Amino acid sequence: MNGYISHDLQRCMEVEGKYLLLVKWESLEDHTVGFRQSTEYQEWKQLLHHFYDPFPTVEHFEKVTLS
Numbered sequence: 001m002n003g004y005i006s007h008d009l010q011r012c013m014e015v016e017g018k019y020l021l022l023v024k025w026e027s028l029e030d031h032t033v034g035f036r037q038s039t040e041y042q043e044w045k046q047l048l049h050h051f052y053d054p055f056p057t058v059e060h061f062e063k064v065t066l067s
Helices: 028-035 039-051
Strands: 004-011 019-025
Touching (some): 019 028
16 A cells, blocks of 8 residues: 555553554555545445444644654
């Protein structure tokens, strides 16, 4: 997948059944356009969207460099 770097899945220690999925992309557009308009995203939706309750919040962050 163009622009995909890596992903990490973390399980919440306080709330059973709660997870955090962090996906690293080279650019915002690689996710919002490239992935979201791909056949891979359609497969992702078909495989996983029925598990979401509630549907997850999607937010985009950038690394902050601390000097």
